[in-house]
Each structure stands twice: as structure tokens, then as C-alpha cells.
Amino acid sequence: MADYTLKLRRFDPESGKAAYWEDFGVDLPPERSVLDGILQARSRDDGSIAIRCSCQAAICGSCAVRINGKTALACNTKLGEAQDMARSRRGREEITVEPMGNFPVLKDLVVDMDAVHWKKVQRVVPWLLPEGDPPEREYIVPAEAMIDITQSMACIQCGACVGACLSLEADPEFIGPAALAKAYRFIGDPRDGQHEERLKDLAEDPHGLYDCTHCFACVEVCPKDVAPMNQIMRLRRMATSDYEIKDKNSGYGHEKAFVNLIEKYGTLHESQLLPRSYGQGSLIRSQVDPSSLKQLTASLPTVIGGLKSGKVSPVKALIHHKLPDQKQIRRIFHEIESEDERLELNLYIVGEEATEEEGAMAEGKGSET
Numbered sequence: 001m002a003d004y005t006l007k008l009r010r011f012d013p014e015s016g017k018a019a020y021w022e023d024f025g026v027d028l029p030p031e032r033s034v035l036d037g038i039l040q041a042r043s044r045d046d047g048s049i050a051i052r053c054s055c056q057a058a059i060c061g062s063c064a065v066r067i068n069g070k071t072a073l074a075c076n077t078k079l080g081e082a083q084d085m086a087r088s089r090r091g092r093e094e095i096t097v098e099p100m101g102n103f104p105v106l107k108d109l110v111v112d113m114d115a116v117h118w119k120k121v122q123r124v125v126p127w128l129l130p131e132g133d134p135p136e137r138e139y140i141v142p143a144e145a146m147i148d149i150t151q152s153m154a155c156i157q158c159g160a161c162v163g164a165c166l167s168l169e170a171d172p173e174f175i176g177p178a179a180l181a182k183a184y185r186f187i188g189d190p191r192d193g194q195h196e197e198r199l200k201d202l203a204e205d206p207h208g209l210y211d212c213t214h215c216f217a218c219v220e221v222c223p224k225d226v227a228p229m230n231q232i233m234r235l236r237r238m239a240t241s242d243y244e245i246k247d248k249n250s251g252y253g254h255e256k257a258f259v260n261l262i263e264k265y266g267t268l269h270e271s272q273l274l275p276r277s278y279g280q281g282s283l284i285r286s287q288v289d290p291s292s293l294k295q296l297t298a299s300l301p302t303v304i305g306g307l308k309s310g311k312v313s314p315v316k317a318l319i320h321h322k323l324p325d326q327k328q329i330r331r332i333f334h335e336i337e338s339e340d341e342r343l344e345l346n347l348y349i350v351g352e353e354a355t356e357e358e359g360a361m362a363e364g365k366g367s368e369t
């Protein structure tokens with residue numbers, strides 16, 4: 001009996017047949033990769049299995065597929081781990097391998113990277129646009145200025161984040177996580193002279209910066225810890241706080257509305273969020289500005305639907321209590337705003353909780369200093 005069963009999604013556009021699943025037995029130890037298993041099936045059972053691969057070491061980025069429904073590099077996923085995942089996720093022994101989502105399939109596990117991924121990367125102008133005459137010799141950049149962009153530079157263009165992105169599923173025109181992380185690589189680079197123009201372009205695009213819904217899928221699947229969503233949030237902070245770009249997608253207004261409401265009430269006054277977002281953060285402006293009024297009118301059917309279904313109650317919509325300790329929230333705001341430079345608060349920390357012992361040690365250190 002084979003050590004593992006790989007259930008591969010097969011599709012050959014030339015055959016005229018619909019896609020189907022086919023099982024292959026694989027005889028390999030658990031530490032070998034899913035890619036090793038696919039290559040064994042291809043050399044031993046069926047030479048027509050199509051998979052794209054090269055380095056077999058998580059470097060070239062060509063073997064991204066969906067394993068048990070989760071996007072990953074086939075060469076970077078061990079057979080033993082994949083089987084454990086199949087058991088825990090689906091209660092099955094077979095490891096399913098299928099092409100990535102959000103891409104047209106060319107054959108079996110090979111997707112059309114040009115049609116989606118590379119097209120989107122080209123959209124963000126993926127090269128430096130320096131201003132002025134070039135220096136006689138090379139550009140000299142302080143090392144610390146480059147640290148900020150090393151995370152986005154680690155991308156191997158595998159497209160796993162694109163394949164997993166939930167916003168892309170809903171809006172295939174979304175520029176997407178990999179291309180936006182690439183955009184940060186240039187907007188964070190001091191040699192580039194078009195930061196504001198690039199940010200304005202991405203903020204104004206209806207499929208741009210504000211199309212991400214913070215689902216974390218790209219952060220979870222990226223094999224190189226690029227954390228594309230974090231790069232998108234950095235771009236948003238630069239667009240709103242550094243350049244004050246008031247985009248027609250109300251991204252700027254939405255952020256201002258959130259901040260202003262929390263400062264005022266301590267919790268989110270949801271019925272004010274929409275009008276304030278259209279009014280660049282201000283409730284009054286939303287009621288006098290013609291373009292805000294137009295957007296508000298267009299949203300009326302959704303509001304009426306919410307009232308009818310009981311999701312929104314008129315009393316709750318109108319009366320929103322402040323937190324009893326609201327002054328403390330204001331104090332935090334005041335403290336942050338009195339800083340000369342913007343504080344980069346990383347809200348997306350990934351890691352493990354400290355053990356009790358580690359926590360106690362950290363506390364002990366804190367009290368000594």
C-alpha cells in the first residue's frame with residue numbers, strides 16, 4: 001500500500017472534458033514534499049500531469065497550488081503535515097491538490113500567471129521613478145531607510161496571496177495583495193520621486209488601496225512573511241496621514257470617521273459612520289456637501305433594508321452613549337497627537353502568546369526599568 005494518496009485536480013482544455021479528480025499513490029517518507037509526491041506520480045504513473053516548478057526550495061515561486069483547500073508552495077509543504085491537515089480539516093486520508101483560486105487554469109495545476117498576477121504587478125509601475133538628474137555614480141541610500149522596505153522586497157512573486165485573496169474573488173479587478181505590496185516597495189524607497197502621485201493613483205482607483213477588506217488570508221498564506229495586508233495598511237496611512245489624499249472612494253473619509261467617532265464616543269457610533277465617511281469625517285459636511293448628499297441618497301435603499309429587517313433600530317441609530325471613561329480615550333488621543341512624528345502602531349502582530357513564566361519574566365524586567 002502507498003504511503004500517501006494525492007488527489008489531484010485534472011483539467012486538459014484540449015480534451016473538451018470538464019475538470020475531474022484523480023487519485024495517485026505515493027511512496028515517500030513524511031518529510032518529503034507534496035511537490036516530490038506529484039513528481040513521483042508524474043514519472044511513475046502519468047507523464048501528462050502538469051505542474052510548474054523549478055527550484056524545489058521555496059525560492060523561485062513557481063509551484064503555488066491549493067493543498068487541502070489552502071494555498072501554499074507544493075515544495076514547501078511536507079507530505080506528513082499535509083496528511084495531518086487533511087485529517088483534521090476534512091477527516092480524510094487523501095491530500096487534495098488543485099490549482100490556485102482567482103486564476104484561469106491552463107492545465108491541471110498550472111495557472112495563467114500573466115492574465116492575473118503579472119498584469120496586476122505591471123499596473124503599479126514596478127520600477128523606481130527618481131526625480132531630477134541621476135547622480136554621476138550610484139544613488140547612496142542610508143541603510144536604515146531601506147530596512148522599512150525589506151519585508152516587501154522578500155516577495156518571490158509566487159501569487160499565493162493573490163490565489164487566496166477574498167476581495168479578489170468578489171472583485172477580480174482589485175489590484176490585489178502582491179501588486180500592492182510591490183507598490184509599497186517603491187513608495188517606501190527614498191530614491192523614488194513619485195510617492196504622492198503613486199499613492200493618489202492607488203487611492204483613486206476603485207479597485208485600489210481601499211478594496212482590501214482586512215481578511216488576513218494573504219498574511220496567512222505568504223511563504224516569505226511579506227504580510228501584504230500590512231503593506232496595504234502602510235500605504236493607506238501614508239495616503240491619509242502624510243499626504244491627506246481625499247479620494248473619491250471615501251477611504252480618507254472612512255478613516256477620519258472611525259477616528260473621530262472613537263475619540264468622541266469611545267465606541268463606534270455605527271449610524272454616523274456612513275454619513276461621516278462621505279463627509280470626510282464630518283457629520284455636518286456630509287449634509288451640506290453635494291457629492292456627500294449624492295452618495296448618502298444612493299445608500300438609502302441599504303439603510304431602509306436594514307430598518308425593515310430589524311438589523312438597525314431607530315432608537316439605537318439615534319442615541320449612542322459615550323463610554324463612562326471617555327476622558328481616558330481622549331487622553332490617549334492627545335498623547336499620540338502631541339508626538340512630533342507619527343507613531344507606527346503595528347496592529348497586526350503575528351506570534352504566539354507568552355507562557356505564564358515568560359510573561360512573569362517580562363513583567364519583572366518591566367518593573368526594574
Ligand code: SF4
Pocket residue numbers: 161164165166167168176177211212213214215216217218219228229232
Ligand atoms: S487582507 Fe486584503 S489583500 Fe489580503 S487577502 Fe484579504 S482582502 Fe486580499
Ligand code: SF4
Pocket residue numbers: 154155156157158159160161162177178181221222223224225226227228
Ligand atoms: S507577497 Fe508572499 S504570497 Fe504574495 S506573491 Fe509575494 S511571496 Fe507570494
Ligand code: FES
Pocket residue numbers: 052053054055056057058059060061062063064073074075076
Ligand atoms: S519549486 Fe520553486 S518555489 Fe517551489
